Amino acid sequence: MPQELIVSILIDKSSRVVTQGITGSTGRYHTRACVDYGYGEQAFVAGVTPGKGGTMCDKIPVFNTVSEARNETGCNVSVVYVPPAHAAGAIDEAVDAGIELIICITEGVPLKDMLLTRHRMLGKATALVGPNCPGIITPDQLKIGIMPGYIHQKGSIGVVSRSGTLTYEVVHQLSQQNLGQSTCVGIGGDPINGLKHLDVMRLFNEDPDTEAVVLCGEIGGSDEEDCAAWMKDHMSKPVVGFIAGSSAPPGKRMGHAGAIVAGGKGTAEEKMAALEDAGVFLARNPAEIGSTMKQALMR
Amino acid sequence: MKIHEYQAKQILKTYGISAPSGCVCFTVADAVSAAEDIGGSRWAVKAQIHAGGRGEGGGVVVVGELNQVADAAERILDMTLVTEQTGPAGRKVSRLLVEGAVGIRKELYLGLVCDRSIQRVVLILSSAGGTDIEQVAKEWPEAISHYPIDPSKGLDTTEVAQMASNLGMDAAVAKEIGDLSAKLYALYWENDAVLAEINPLVIDVQGSLIALDAKLSFDGNALFRQTDLLDLRDEDEEDPGEIRASEYGLSYISLDGDIGCLVNGAGLAMATMDIITLYGGAPANFLDVGGGAATEQVAKAFEIMLENRKLKAILVNIFGGIMRCDVVAQGLLDAARTVELELPVVVRLEGANVEQGRSLLANAGLNILTANSMDDAARKVVDAAGAYRVDSD
Numbered sequence: 001m002p003q004e005l006i007v008s009i010l011i012d013k014s015s016r017v018v019t020q021g022i023t024g025s026t027g028r029y030h031t032r033a034c035v036d037y038g039y040g041e042q043a044f045v046a047g048v049t050p051g052k053g054g055t056m057c058d059k060i061p062v063f064n065t066v067s068e069a070r071n072e073t074g075c076n077v078s079v080v081y082v083p084p085a086h087a088a089g090a091i092d093e094a095v096d097a098g099i100e101l102i103i104c105i106t107e108g109v110p111l112k113d114m115l116l117t118r119h120r121m122l123g124k125a126t127a128l129v130g131p132n133c134p135g136i137i138t139p140d141q142l143k144i145g146i147m148p149g150y151i152h153q154k155g156s157i158g159v160v161s162r163s164g165t166l167t168y169e170v171v172h173q174l175s176q177q178n179l180g181q182s183t184c185v186g187i188g189g190d191p192i193n194g195l196k197h198l199d200v201m202r203l204f205n206e207d208p209d210t211e212a213v214v215l216c217g218e219i220g221g222s223d224e225e226d227c228a229a230w231m232k233d234h235m236s237k238p239v240v241g242f243i244a245g246s247s248a249p250p251g252k253r254m255g256h257a258g259a260i261v262a263g264g265k266g267t268a269e270e271k272m273a274a275l276e277d278a279g280v281f282l283a284r285n286p287a288e289i290g291s292t293m294k295q296a297l298m299r
Numbered sequence: 300m301k302i303h304e305y306q307a308k309q310i311l312k313t314y315g316i317s318a319p320s321g322c323v324c325f326t327v328a329d330a331v332s333a334a335e336d337i338g339g340s341r342w343a344v345k346a347q348i349h350a351g352g353r354g355e356g357g358g359v360v361v362v363g364e365l366n367q368v369a370d371a372a373e374r375i376l377d378m379t380l381v382t383e384q385t386g387p388a389g390r391k392v393s394r395l396l397v398e399g400a401v402g403i404r405k406e407l408y409l410g411l412v413c414d415r416s417i418q419r420v421v422l423i424l425s426s427a428g429g430t431d432i433e434q435v436a437k438e439w440p441e442a443i444s445h446y447p448i449d450p451s452k453g454l455d456t457t458e459v460a461q462m463a464s465n466l467g468m469d470a471a472v473a474k475e476i477g478d479l480s481a482k483l484y485a486l487y488w489e490n491d492a493v494l495a496e497i498n499p500l501v502i503d504v505q506g507s508l509i510a511l512d513a514k515l516s517f518d519g520n521a522l523f524r525q526t527d528l529l530d531l532r533d534e535d536e537e538d539p540g541e542i543r544a545s546e547y548g549l550s551y552i553s554l555d556g557d558i559g560c561l562v563n564g565a566g567l568a569m570a571t572m573d574i575i576t577l578y579g580g581a582p583a584n585f586l587d588v589g590g591g592a593a594t595e596q597v598a599k600a601f602e603i604m605l606e607n608r609k610l611k612a613i614l615v616n617i618f619g620g621i622m623r624c625d626v627v628a629q630g631l632l633d634a635a636r637t638v639e640l641e642l643p644v645v646v647r648l649e650g651a652n653v654e655q656g657r658s659l660l661a662n663a664g665l666n667i668l669t670a671n672s673m674d675d676a677a678r679k680v681v682d683a684a685g686a687y688r689v690d691s692d
């Protein structure tokens with residue numbers, strides 16, 4: 001993890017962002033919303049669409065390659081809206097251009113492409129968030145992704161989640177309790193992805209602006225268990241946890257490519273037990289995540 | 300995407316992996332003539348469904364007479380096969396695989412799967428084949444060996460042979476397993492598979508390796524470049540509601556309960572099912588209408604849900620981000636117009652354009668209960684489903 005990124009966490013108003021796939025309808029729509037949020041206007045400095053270099057997209061200069069964009073604008077963060085068939089290639093290009101943090105919003109990237117891309121990233125300093133994620137927001141500073149900005153409040157609660165709208169629900173509940181957020185990170189619902197709960201939790205633990213953390217997990221895989229094992233010995237801040245999918249039947253993929261209980265593994269019960277064992281304040285009811293945090297902070 | 304065993308074996312054979320000679324059959328007469336064509340004196344008659352545990356459910360029979368092939372085919376075709384993986388409703392059998400039986404000396408396990416924690420494809424080899432590999436992992440872990448494959452280098456056959464030898468196999472078999480593994484890995488990698496499992500991989504009485512059973516499943520996100528595989532899809536094995544939903548870009552999974560759920564986002568959809576269950580209700584489905592659903596898609600989502608006759612109430616839980624609440628409300632009203640929406644509907648809207656959405660619903664004159672939070676919505680829909688049940692029973 002590049003050290004200079006650890007202010008709030010991962011992103012802040014000093015980030016310089018390139019949108020990959022800026023001239024597509026999704027990329028353009030969300031880049032506009034991000035520009036209008038906080039310090040977005042100064043942060044979003046470039047767009048990339050091959051073949052459209054030299055044009056402008058809503059006052060943002062468009063380049064043919066990430067490398068050109070980086071040379072011309074000094075962008076250090078990229079957000080990827082490129083369609084699934086080419087999304088992994090877009091990540092590879094950003095890695096090769098020396099981008100420090102890549103946030104891939106695209107849903108439906110083939111597993112094989114991500115296996116190869118993650119392998120290429122071994123030993124490189126670049127961090128990846130996603131794919132299939134809502135992005136990252138540091139309230140009142142910068143929003144990079146598709147989340148609704150207005151539900152967030154500046155504050156000291158970190159949020160890390162595998163889901164999009166469930167994260168909005170959590171943020172809404174926190175804001176209703178007058179608990180603002182330091183940074184909210186959607187790590188995405190795909191089985192092969194970049195930063196895991198554990199990586200983001202480490203950042204929150206070291207971040208002076210974060211007082212407590214909400215961890216939102218779901219069935220499938222063992223990221224939550226891995227994070228719990230680390231937290232047990234290292235986490236110095238209160239953590240509230242919720243695991244989605246306790247009512248999901250085994251063997252069925254619940255929307256997210258990674259949300260499946262297979263071979264008796266990845267159940268909500270196992271994950272909840274691991275979190276409780278690590279001293280996490282568990283919210284079994286998804287409507288009580290905000291109030292559980294309120295109580296955790298009063299202890 | 301899952302495919303049938305007989306289709307999996309055809310693909311294995313194109314990659315040079317031996318499987319018993321066999322034929323897919325749709326009738327009893329087909330089965331008998333297939334057995335005659337195959338020849339020999341013993342045949343396996345195997346139900347073809349997209350679920351494991353077929354043997355225990357009575358879907359796999361080995362016989363020694365042609366008339367027994369007919370009897371077995373007669374019994375298995377059209378049966379509703381219930382296994383651990385089908386759930387209590389079971390699955391109707393409409394295809395059979397008739398194969399020449401193999402004289403077995405030893406049963407092994409060979410599989411390729413994507414291990415998400417290490418982000419690699421892993422080859423799993425076990426000297427204990429023929430049973431559930433998870434069971435073996437629990438009870439006899441020393442009989443299993445794992446080999447994470449570097450995607451830039453591919454699979455090293457000598458490394459696999461060494462693994463096999465460490466599991467007690469003799470040198471000739473070990474080498475053959477190494478070669479077979481390379482073929483299976485080529486199949487896996489070239490076709491965007493997510494699971495390739497040969498269980499059991501048998502050593503027959505002649506000492507050859509034969510794939511006695513095979514399971515392949517492919518990455519749904521890669522089908523755009525694996526269009527040949529689409530011909531192998533058997534829609535009879537899938538839920539009709541799930542197929543229709545996918546045509547409209549909706550993610551729908553039918554469940555056993557009676558409360559329909561329409562939610563945006565997979566995580567929130569799961570959490571909505573969880574809270575309904577927590578309050579004593581039972582979700583009838585998982586339904587994620589996605590991030591940018593248009594009015595028509597929301598209307599379709601209602602239609603598909605309402606095809607479920609067990610439904611007693613519906614909960615709409617939308618946290619608008621990209622999706623505007625007025626669009627959701629308009630979709631709900633459109634759906635109410637096209638289908639006869641008699642069931643109680645509890646609607647919880649939050650996010651963009653929430654006021655317009657709520658007022659659209661309030662002025663529509665329908666049987667809609669609005670909720671001001673997820674908690675409120677879940678309580679109301681569980682109550683409404685309970686009341687509907689009493690009224691209609």
